[in-house]
Amino acid sequence: MLSEKENNYLELIRTPLEGRDSRAIKLLFKGLHPTDIAAIFNAVSEEDMLFLFRLLTPDVASEVFLEVDEHLRERLIAVISSNELVEVVDEMETDDAADIISELPADDARKVLDSLDDEESIELQKLLSYPEDTAGGKMQTELISVNENATVDEAIEEVRRNASHVENISNVFVVNSSGELVGVAPLDKLILARWTEKIMTVTDTEPIMAVTDLDQEEVAKLFQRYELFTMPVVDHNNKLLGRITVDDVVDVIEEEIFEDFYRMASLNVGEKPLDPPFRAFKMRAPWLLLNLVTAFCAASVVKIFEGTIETLVVLAVLMPIVAGLGGNAATQTITVVIRGLALGDVGLRNARKIIFKETLVGLANGLLIGAVAGLIAYILGSDVMLGVLIFLAMTANLFIAGLGGATVPLILRRLNLDPALSSSIFVTAFTDIGGFFTFLGLAAVFIKAGWL
Amino acid sequence: MLSEKENNYLELIRTPLEGRDSRAIKLLFKGLHPTDIAAIFNAVSEEDMLFLFRLLTPDVASEVFLEVDEHLRERLIAVISSNELVEVVDEMETDDAADIISELPADDARKVLDSLDDEESIELQKLLSYPEDTAGGKMQTELISVNENATVDEAIEEVRRNASHVENISNVFVVNSSGELVGVAPLDKLILARWTEKIMTVTDTEPIMAVTDLDQEEVAKLFQRYELFTMPVVDHNNKLLGRITVDDVVDVIEEEIFEDFYRMASLNVGEKPLDPPFRAFKMRAPWLLLNLVTAFCAASVVKIFEGTIETLVVLAVLMPIVAGLGGNAATQTITVVIRGLALGDVGLRNARKIIFKETLVGLANGLLIGAVAGLIAYILGSDVMLGVLIFLAMTANLFIAGLGGATVPLILRRLNLDPALSSSIFVTAFTDIGGFFTFLGLAAVFIKAGWL
Numbered sequence: 001m002l003s004e005k006e007n008n009y010l011e012l013i014r015t016p017l018e019g020r021d022s023r024a025i026k027l028l029f030k031g032l033h034p035t036d037i038a039a040i041f042n043a044v045s046e047e048d049m050l051f052l053f054r055l056l057t058p059d060v061a062s063e064v065f066l067e068v069d070e071h072l073r074e075r076l077i078a079v080i081s082s083n084e085l086v087e088v089v090d091e092m093e094t095d096d097a098a099d100i101i102s103e104l105p106a107d108d109a110r111k112v113l114d115s116l117d118d119e120e121s122i123e124l125q126k127l128l129s130y131p132e133d134t135a136g137g138k139m140q141t142e143l144i145s146v147n148e149n150a151t152v153d154e155a156i157e158e159v160r161r162n163a164s165h166v167e168n169i170s171n172v173f174v175v176n177s178s179g180e181l182v183g184v185a186p187l188d189k190l191i192l193a194r195w196t197e198k199i200m201t202v203t204d205t206e207p208i209m210a211v212t213d214l215d216q217e218e219v220a221k222l223f224q225r226y227e228l229f230t231m232p233v234v235d236h237n238n239k240l241l242g243r244i245t246v247d248d249v250v251d252v253i254e255e256e257i258f259e260d261f262y263r264m265a266s267l268n269v270g271e272k273p274l275d276p277p278f279r280a281f282k283m284r285a286p287w288l289l290l291n292l293v294t295a296f297c298a299a300s301v302v303k304i305f306e307g308t309i310e311t312l313v314v315l316a317v318l319m320p321i322v323a324g325l326g327g328n329a330a331t332q333t334i335t336v337v338i339r340g341l342a343l344g345d346v347g348l349r350n351a352r353k354i355i356f357k358e359t360l361v362g363l364a365n366g367l368l369i370g371a372v373a374g375l376i377a378y379i380l381g382s383d384v385m386l387g388v389l390i391f392l393a394m395t396a397n398l399f400i401a402g403l404g405g406a407t408v409p410l411i412l413r414r415l416n417l418d419p420a421l422s423s424s425i426f427v428t429a430f431t432d433i434g435g436f437f438t439f440l441g442l443a444a445v446f447i448k449a450g451w452l
Numbered sequence: 453m454l455s456e457k458e459n460n461y462l463e464l465i466r467t468p469l470e471g472r473d474s475r476a477i478k479l480l481f482k483g484l485h486p487t488d489i490a491a492i493f494n495a496v497s498e499e500d501m502l503f504l505f506r507l508l509t510p511d512v513a514s515e516v517f518l519e520v521d522e523h524l525r526e527r528l529i530a531v532i533s534s535n536e537l538v539e540v541v542d543e544m545e546t547d548d549a550a551d552i553i554s555e556l557p558a559d560d561a562r563k564v565l566d567s568l569d570d571e572e573s574i575e576l577q578k579l580l581s582y583p584e585d586t587a588g589g590k591m592q593t594e595l596i597s598v599n600e601n602a603t604v605d606e607a608i609e610e611v612r613r614n615a616s617h618v619e620n621i622s623n624v625f626v627v628n629s630s631g632e633l634v635g636v637a638p639l640d641k642l643i644l645a646r647w648t649e650k651i652m653t654v655t656d657t658e659p660i661m662a663v664t665d666l667d668q669e670e671v672a673k674l675f676q677r678y679e680l681f682t683m684p685v686v687d688h689n690n691k692l693l694g695r696i697t698v699d700d701v702v703d704v705i706e707e708e709i710f711e712d713f714y715r716m717a718s719l720n721v722g723e724k725p726l727d728p729p730f731r732a733f734k735m736r737a738p739w740l741l742l743n744l745v746t747a748f749c750a751a752s753v754v755k756i757f758e759g760t761i762e763t764l765v766v767l768a769v770l771m772p773i774v775a776g777l778g779g780n781a782a783t784q785t786i787t788v789v790i791r792g793l794a795l796g797d798v799g800l801r802n803a804r805k806i807i808f809k810e811t812l813v814g815l816a817n818g819l820l821i822g823a824v825a826g827l828i829a830y831i832l833g834s835d836v837m838l839g840v841l842i843f844l845a846m847t848a849n850l851f852i853a854g855l856g857g858a859t860v861p862l863i864l865r866r867l868n869l870d871p872a873l874s875s876s877i878f879v880t881a882f883t884d885i886g887g888f889f890t891f892l893g894l895a896a897v898f899i900k901a902g903w904l
Binding site for chain 1: 487618622640643658660676677679680701702703709712717718719725730733736739744747748750762768770773781791792797806813817821824828876
């Protein structure tokens with residue numbers, strides 16, 4: 001749906017762009033959201049992009065600048081003058097400006113900071129000092145605050161005075177004379193109140209807030225838990241420094257879930273789809289080398305039973321079936337448990353219940369899948385005892401997969417480690433070893449007993 | 453951090469709860485957020501929970517009711533009187549009320565709908581008619597709207613009149629005399645404007661909006677793309693029906709990413725961590741049966757080379773190493789590509805680039821991992837040519853893993869299927885077959901040539 005819309009815009013702009021018809025383009029841009037203009041930028045040549053960029057008003061230019069793909073932004077930074085760059089950064093909210101400056105080459109960053117007016121430059125340098133993934137790194141300094149002795153009338157006057165440069169105002173923050181946060185007054189409550197009332201009558205004096213060094217994941221959890229639109233950020237002395245708005249948090253939530261995803265797949269969380277191949281190679285190789293170690297461990301189990309396989313080569317044909325099913329059953333269990341841990345449905349409080357449930361599910365699936373697998377093997381011409389062997393080994397391995405798949409992430413959580421570290425590499429090692437051992441071990445017993 | 457806070461609350465409430473000291477509990481609850489009260493409910497006995505529930509004021513009770521775990525809510529519904537239930541539902545916003553009613557047994561639902569006043573009952577029944585995962589299913593009907601001919605003053609008066617029962621007011625919606633949406637006026641702009649001005653002077657006449665049947669995933673994408681706090685919902689005739697607020701969208705975004713997660717792990721998206729074991733068994737069994745088919749396919753490749761393994765049993769020991777590494781390398785690639793597709797960094801426009809990159813990364817890792825694997829095998833006492841064999845097979849299989857892992861999700865996207873369907877089951881089948889075939893096939897060639 002979105003891409004259809006974008007295609008329409010591209011159609012519309014093609015002729016005026018080819019004819020370098022500035023007036024027609026400016027008119028068209030007036031009706032477009034900066035995000036959509038950025039989408040056009042992503043789709044045209046660099047030369048066209050630069051031409052279009054210079055037709056934008058500074059406030060739109062700054063928003064488009066933030067929305068284009070990262071590599072296009074790098075190209076823009078490289079070609080526009082430092083005056084143009086300063087103008088663009090000047091229009092941004094402080095959190096965005098700090099993000100952009102931190103992306104700039106040191107020289108350019110210096111130049112931009114020097115060209116901004118003193119107050120803004122100092123504010124930005126303060127923001128740049130907070131780690132990017134903390135409340136301090138996520139906050140913007142644009143906000144409306146009033147003293148606790150103000151009236152509703154004065155608060156609304158303050159909103160009016162600042163509404164042109166503060167976006168998404170949904171609260172007025174109330175501070176005491178030392179600048180410490182006293183509470184939060186929602187804008188709709190302000191409008192509802194009589195204007196001569198004191199601001200404190202409509203102020204929530206126990207607002208949810210964050211200290212600058214709170215991790216962004218915790219910030220996001222607070223937003224979700226309390227369904228917030230905006231949150232004040234204070235220093236360790238409770239002094240109001242900035243605010244975080246929910247639109248910035250949405251991306252954090254997405255990022256954090258994908259981090260779980262990445263850890264489970266044995267990927268570095270810093271890797272991006274468009275990274276250069278050599279960078280991706282360097283980031284993945286250590287994981288695969290670790291996987292090599294676990295794979296040799298699993299192979300050493302097979303090695304123990306080399307004699308057994310020599311006696312009955314068909315065992316080598318069937319053993320990957322038992323191991324492979326175990327791997328996928330364990331992946332199912334781990335995924336369910338990790339999702340539950342991330343959303344808070346699962347925790348140490350109900351760990352025993354989850355482990356019991358998953359082990360039971362593993363056992364039930366083992367009995368079913370084992371029976372079907374044994375039957376298929378028999379139908380395909382194997383000895384009936386070989387079918388029984390598959391049945392028993394599969395049941396045991398899927399039981400192990402359920403038990404291990406539920407227990408390992410919970411143990412990691414108990415140790416305050418990331419449960420998503422129970423990644424594919426360890427899962428497959430675990431179920432390969434389990435599968436090879438139960439299948440080949442039982443086969444050795446069967447052969448010794450003369451059943452095979 | 454959160455759980456620490458909860459523990460503190462539990463500590464605080466223990467003594468008054470044991471002494472059934474209603475006054476002390478009510479006082480304590482006054483300072484707590486409903487979400488935190490719900491957390492206490494989740495941690496105490498059912499009897500205590502019911503006692504506490506009855507101490508809440510109706511508006512807090514309705515919020516706590518929404519926040520407690522689903523199975524506790526079911527218990528509450530079972531034990532409270534239908535009058536109490538009606539009172540609780542009556543306090544809710546319409547979207548929440550509709551969700552709760554849809555969870556109720558048919559009898560209770562009927563009773564609640566009959567007991568509410570006519571207007572609200574009709575509104576709720578309309579909401580219940582939209583599928584849960586659409587804009588219509590997510591919207592609430594509480595909103596502030598004014599006619600396009602109104603003045604700013606009249607709009608603010610309308611906000612005042614409704615602020616007690618509409619939460620999170622950040623916009624006034626502007627409609628014409630037929631109730632069709634004309635635009636959206638942000639509250640902060642209203643405050644900034646002169647009060648005698650016409651509302652249209654501060655109205656955005658091209659707002660981002662949703663039609664009732666738009667999928668919730670598309671709604672969430674619009675919120676993210678345009679950094680919205682609230683969005684109007686209209687019918688196909690552009691008539692304003694409701695609005696969606698960003699706090700409801702945050703959960704949708706989380707849900708949608710976890711759906712990708714689940715599909716990749718071959719899980720039904722409807723499964724929940726606390727489902728009863730039999731339900732989980734029923735949902736997973738079909739996937740594992742499908743996996744059994746793919747596993748037998750991979751095994752049939754080994755079957756072809758039974759004679760080769762008979763000649764050299766150590767091949768059965770080493771073949772799972774080549775197959776296993778391929779599986780994990782492919783999982784890495786697929787995860788990166790699916791994340792890219794979900795976030796929009798990867799698409800059909802740059803498909804060739806991604807496939808080339810991932811194949812190159814696979815090849816590079818194949819060369820490295822293959823060399824190390826060959827070396828380890830040699831050091832552990834294998835023939836040097838066996839080391840060469842592992843090296844070649846590993847290189848080929850990780851090349852295949854990169855190529856396949858990048859191509860399959862993109863083909864699925866091209867066919868308008870869900871790329872996350874390229875799940876673990878197919879990945880492991882693909883790389884098992886690739887691994888067994890390259891390793892055993894090359895082994896057969898080596899043996900025939902007299903190198904092994």
